[in-house]
Amino acid sequence: MTTRQKSDVLVVFGATGDLAHKMIFPSLYAMMKRGTLDTPIIGVAFDAWSREQLVARARDAVATHVDAIDEAVFDKLAARLSYVSGDYRNPETFAQLRTALGQHQHPLYYLAIPPSLFETVVTGLSTAGIAATARLMVEKPFGHDLASAKALNAALHAVFEEEAIFRIDHFLGKEAIQNLLYFRFANSFLEPVWNRDHVESVQITMAEDFGIKGRGKFYDEVGCIRDVIQNHLVNVLLLLAMEPPASSASDDLVDEKVQILKAMPPLTHADVVRGQFDGYLDEPGVAPGSSRETFAAARFRVQTWRWNSVPFFIRAGKNLPAHATEVVVRFKQPPVALFDNGAQTPSNYVRFRLGPDIAIGIGARRKLAGDGMQGEAVELAAVDDGVGDMAPYERLIGDAMAGERQLFTRQDAAELAWKIIEPILDNPAKPGSYQPGSWGPAEMADFAPPGGWVDPA
Numbered sequence: 001m002t003t004r005q006k007s008d009v010l011v012v013f014g015a016t017g018d019l020a021h022k023m024i025f026p027s028l029y030a031m032m033k034r035g036t037l038d039t040p041i042i043g044v045a046f047d048a049w050s051r052e053q054l055v056a057r058a059r060d061a062v063a064t065h066v067d068a069i070d071e072a073v074f075d076k077l078a079a080r081l082s083y084v085s086g087d088y089r090n091p092e093t094f095a096q097l098r099t100a101l102g103q104h105q106h107p108l109y110y111l112a113i114p115p116s117l118f119e120t121v122v123t124g125l126s127t128a129g130i131a132a133t134a135r136l137m138v139e140k141p142f143g144h145d146l147a148s149a150k151a152l153n154a155a156l157h158a159v160f161e162e163e164a165i166f167r168i169d170h171f172l173g174k175e176a177i178q179n180l181l182y183f184r185f186a187n188s189f190l191e192p193v194w195n196r197d198h199v200e201s202v203q204i205t206m207a208e209d210f211g212i213k214g215r216g217k218f219y220d221e222v223g224c225i226r227d228v229i230q231n232h233l234v235n236v237l238l239l240l241a242m243e244p245p246a247s248s249a250s251d252d253l254v255d256e257k258v259q260i261l262k263a264m265p266p267l268t269h270a271d272v273v274r275g276q277f278d279g280y281l282d283e284p285g286v287a288p289g290s291s292r293e294t295f296a297a298a299r300f301r302v303q304t305w306r307w308n309s310v311p312f313f314i315r316a317g318k319n320l321p322a323h324a325t326e327v328v329v330r331f332k333q334p335p336v337a338l339f340d341n342g343a344q345t346p347s348n349y350v351r352f353r354l355g356p357d358i359a360i361g362i363g364a365r366r367k368l369a370g371d372g373m374q375g376e377a378v379e380l381a382a383v384d385d386g387v388g389d390m391a392p393y394e395r396l397i398g399d400a401m402a403g404e405r406q407l408f409t410r411q412d413a414a415e416l417a418w419k420i421i422e423p424i425l426d427n428p429a430k431p432g433s434y435q436p437g438s439w440g441p442a443e444m445a446d447f448a449p450p451g452g453w454v455d456p457a
């Protein structure tokens with residue numbers, strides 16, 4: 001299959017599951033509405049459902065996520081749906097799928113299934129002779145540590161070439177995160193100051209004001225560092241730190257990200273604060289006495305000419321006081337404090353609000369009206385209302401079907417990210433406890449970027 005060839009059928013493994021309900025069907029509906037989906041869609045899962053049951057499930061999924069279903073659009077989606085029922089461990093399931101594919105030669109197989117079944121399905125596709133001219137889209141988590149990520153890559157590569165594999169990190173499909181790349185490299189005014197001469201620190205906060213939403217079993221195996229830092233937030237860091245790519249071609253972009261990953265030394269325990277919210281151990285599915293973190297803050301180093309000595313801090317957690325993902329790039333103080341009676345005033349910054357609301361702000365000081373040279377902090381902000389923005393899964397499914405790899409994680413990048421995080425995974429020490437609605441455990445009092453954390457409003 002050439003890299004430019006469009007997939008001519010979408011096959012969703014896990015069509016009856018939670019992710020399909022929450023993200024995939026609403027995205028397929030949105031694609032249909034936008035006119036960007038014109039292929040058949042085959043769901044494959046264990047439940048002995050009829051096609052009508054799958055259509056009903058898809059309808060429920062869409063109804064849950066849109067204000068009012070456009071019936072004509074949904075009917076077009078429903079008309080494209082078919083269903084193959086069977087166990088992925090049974091070769092007969094793949095024989096049935098081969099029949100269902102009919103004349104279609106270039107499927108996109110979307111693995112929205114438990115990771116323990118990725119290899120089983122890939123082998124099943126290969127044995128049935130329906131893998132050679134196909135693409136594979138793989139859900140997170142992509143491995144549990146470096147060794148498992150490597151093993152998974154080896155299993156996928158036994159059947160699919162790297163160019164045919166699309167590893168999802170839904171953060172990369174977000175409009176605001178694409179804008180990080182755009183804002184940095186579509187403007188020239190940032191470049192002269194975007195380096196260690198001018199930047200004091202970079203901080204990335206992903207705060208969620210809700211808990212683990214009944215996903216105790218999943219979350220307790222994963223924890224905050226694996227769930228969002230190793231993937232989503234390291235990806236944000238890479239977009240902030242990377243050098244300008246030679247072109248916007250996928251491999252040129254990823255090559256620059258990989259250069260940054262190679263320049264980041266593995267974390268040590270001294271680089272990390274872990275926390276667990278009070279009440280976590282009472283959540284269904286959480287192991288008794290679990291030491292899994294629901295909060296983590298980490299200090300990363302990027303040892304390049306541009307960034308050496310600039311700390312990159314990431315913090316993330318459940319049950320924090322706000323729901324916001326935000327980056328603050330803080331610039332150094334002016335060399336001489338001429339005004340404000342010589343006081344060191346908050347310095348300049350660039351703030352990227354990545355979600356749920358979207359904004360870019362530039363922090364500066366201006367003089368207050370009056371006789372004295374006293375000032376105040378102001379922010380020049382561009383706020384995006386998000387109306388009409390493409391949801392990440394819609395963008396990513398569309399890109400994978402088109403063979404567009406820019407927003408997917410390449411094998412080397414996935415493995416390097418694990419290498420950096422690996423030493424701090426699975427710390428048996430008890431994380432510091434924190435009250436739901438606070439900014440993490442007491443240890444955070446001594447763990448902050450120069451100038452302190454900026455708590456998103």
Ligand SMILES: NC(=O)C1=CN([C@@H]2O[C@H](COP(=O)(O)OP(=O)(O)OC[C@H]3O[C@@H](n4cnc5c(N)ncnc54)[C@H](OP(=O)(O)O)[C@@H]3O)[C@@H](O)[C@H]2O)C=CC1
Pocket residue numbers: 013014015016017018019020022044045046047048086087088089111112113114115117139140141
């Ligand atoms: N749910 C979420 O919010 C998110 C999920 N993900 C990832 O997406 C993937 C799927 O997660 P999720 O939808 O929550 O999982 P679910 O457990 O809800 O769904 C699993 C799906 O796999 C099918 N399945 C499982 N075992 C078999 C089998 N042996 N043979 C045939 N079908 C089987 C199930 O079919 P059946 O129902 O018929 O038994 C079901 O359709 C995972 O990798 C997860 O990490 C990523 C981000 C968020």
Ligand SMILES: O=C1O[C@H](COP(=O)(O)O)[C@@H](O)[C@H](O)[C@H]1O
Pocket residue numbers: 208227228355
């Ligand atoms: O992958 C995940 O992301 C969500 C947050 O995603 P967002 O797009 O809603 O910001 C997080 O809540 C979840 O724990 C994690 O698995």
